Amino acid sequence: MLIIPLTVVFIFSFGERAPSGGVVLALTVEQYVNLPARWAAFKNTMTLAPIGTLSALFIAYPLAYFLAVKSHPRWKTILLVLVIVPFWTSILIRSYAWIFLLGGRGIPALLEWVGIEGLRLINTPFAVLVGIIYGYLPLMVFPIFVSLDKLDKRLLEASSDLGAKPWKTFLQVTLPLSIPGIATGCMLVFILLMGEYLIPALLGGGKVFFVGNALVDLFLQSRNWAYGSAVAVTLVVVMLVIVTIYMRLISRLGARREDVSIM
């Protein structure tokens, strides 16, 4: 059921646009040759998706570490649920909240009050980045928390008993052992970001647009399905290539770690 429509998209991408807005089947690479016309969308996605993923990682990791290692066991579950809950509620309304906060009378008005004037936040790449971090932070915290929570706390004690300083314990024991969680979190967030539409549409205000926005435009507004299919196929292929390379890297990293532990 999922494969058939995807195949149709693939076939359509080699077709031509029909005068009525449909697709005339053909075997032409014309649509792919035209891809550079949407270069800006790909460029924005390929810069903001990795930056967003990394920023979410840097904000999420200390929180996950706090929840898994430092927090009181009695509060752990509740605190974790509090992180996850926003993720399950409507992303539309959560992004809308940021329009409200970043818009003219929100944070810029507060900043004006302290003396910083003329700062424009909404409809900038920064606004999109904030929306991305806000939207996907829970998805990043959860897998990292799971990997840190599974970690045997005796390893940390052993390390400090052997005279390692706290930051050395962290770098040499905690961080390597939490790599699977980091890898899962980054991959989940990155994949979802590649197809993101809502956050750039709402917080980018038509200035910062992703491939997802180009797709909505091509399928729903200009109804150029053949070209839209080509863009969609390219997006999926780019995504698959990046994910495959990424998985290779991670598993190699994991393999090297095992060698070390055997020694």
Next chain:
Amino acid sequence: MRFYAICVYLFLYIPIGVIALFSFNAGRHASQLQGLSTKWYGKALSNPFVMDALETSMIVAFCSALLASVFGTMAAVALQGIRGPVRVAFDMLIYVAVMIPGIVIGIATLIGLVTVFDQLNPVIAAIWPVGFNPPKLRMGIGSLIAAHTMFLMALVAIIVRARLAGMDRALTEASSDLYATPLGTFWQVTLPMIFPAILAGFLLSFTFSFDDFIIAFFVAGSETTLPIYVFSSIRRGVTPEINAIGTMVMGVSLILLISAQLLLKRERRKSR
């Protein structure tokens, strides 16, 4: 460390809180708080467009959650009996279905359904009795339910499978040793045990379908669901009415989510 955690929690909850606070704004302007009142809730609830969209959303969410629970459970139970490469392939498919970005699912369903409809419509027109207007298949509530069901089935299947995996096999074996038919075993032993998981899957699916914007945006045709309505009004400007709708939607999803979590948790405790 603790200070940092508090900051992150503030970051997560301040925007939601601000929306909720401003939804009680008595003034006309969205961004200036002028006393508290619930008048925007009344306004939202008496707006016919909002109520229409809400009705569509409720119908779609209920039907697709119901269908997804039935088919997802069937898939999970069927997979239990299968071993080997077929099962691995299906497992992969289920996870892929959950991980694919919504926008791709939306496009794929749109194109798939339109292609099928284009083939079927002339056929229906041809076999329809002369003199009557033949019905035309097109995008609408039906296609919305179909798209959501397809995507949510996988979610229910994952939840139910987790429960099935934790179940004691001896129970079903005992049942069949006592001469229960496979169907009888399913109705009297398996189903009661996995029911909380199915119910939790139903509630989660309902919330997902109710909150979904991107898939609905592609396949809704001329129908408007609540998220689509909210999206198009946000584009026209920020109003206290949207704040009120948003707060209500958040509230409903929170209640459903917490119930689903409690169901899954109680069940986990019972199985220990």
